[in-house]
Amino acid sequence: MPVTAVRRLSISAAALALTTGGLLLGAGSAHAAATCSQDYLPLPDPTCTPGATNPDVTQDTIDSTICVSGWTATVRPPTSYTNALKKQQIAEYGYSDTNLSDYEEDHFVPLELGGAPRDPRNLWPEPHYATGGGYTSTGKDGVETKLKNAVCSGRVQLADAQNAIATDWTTALQTLGLA
Numbered sequence: 001m002p003v004t005a006v007r008r009l010s011i012s013a014a015a016l017a018l019t020t021g022g023l024l025l026g027a028g029s030a031h032a033a034a035t036c037s038q039d040y041l042p043l044p045d046p047t048c049t050p051g052a053t054n055p056d057v058t059q060d061t062i063d064s065t066i067c068v069s070g071w072t073a074t075v076r077p078p079t080s081y082t083n084a085l086k087k088q089q090i091a092e093y094g095y096s097d098t099n100l101s102d103y104e105e106d107h108f109v110p111l112e113l114g115g116a117p118r119d120p121r122n123l124w125p126e127p128h129y130a131t132g133g134g135y136t137s138t139g140k141d142g143v144e145t146k147l148k149n150a151v152c153s154g155r156v157q158l159a160d161a162q163n164a165i166a167t168d169w170t171t172a173l174q175t176l177g178l179a
Helices: 003-021 059-064 071-075 079-093 137-150 160-169
Strands: 103-107 122-128
Touching: 059 137, 059 160, 079 103, 079 122, 122 137, 137 160
Parallel strands: none
Antiparallel strands: 103 122
16 A cells, blocks of 8 residues: 555544544654654645645635634634644654644644644644744734735635645745735
């Protein structure tokens, strides 16, 4: 079986276990070998965390989803799910610092831009500390808000904002002419 197929099966099994029972598979041990690279920081490894979108959020539904104040709270997964996944993914990324509070289990394509809430391909342990280029998790949060405001005001199409942030959140505003 090809490595990518094994990886997908592993992610699917972990997601199923986390979703149904809040259980963490043995692969979540801090002693597990790193399978994801930190070389892309401040971005996630694109093989491990390519991003995923919520099929309920489209350009036609933004006025009843992401552009409604408080909507993301209705789809945000519980911390029992994200903390278990964060622990597993910290090991997968091979971070030497395994303190959960030093990371945000970040939606790569943010919920406020229609990112998939529970898909492990859209979640990753983003360090709170400065990484490549001096970026931190709080820097991405500001970009997410500006992109959502641009989408909801009609200045940017949803798919363009999703693509820009998933390609490189550090340049997304410039790419879309918003900086």
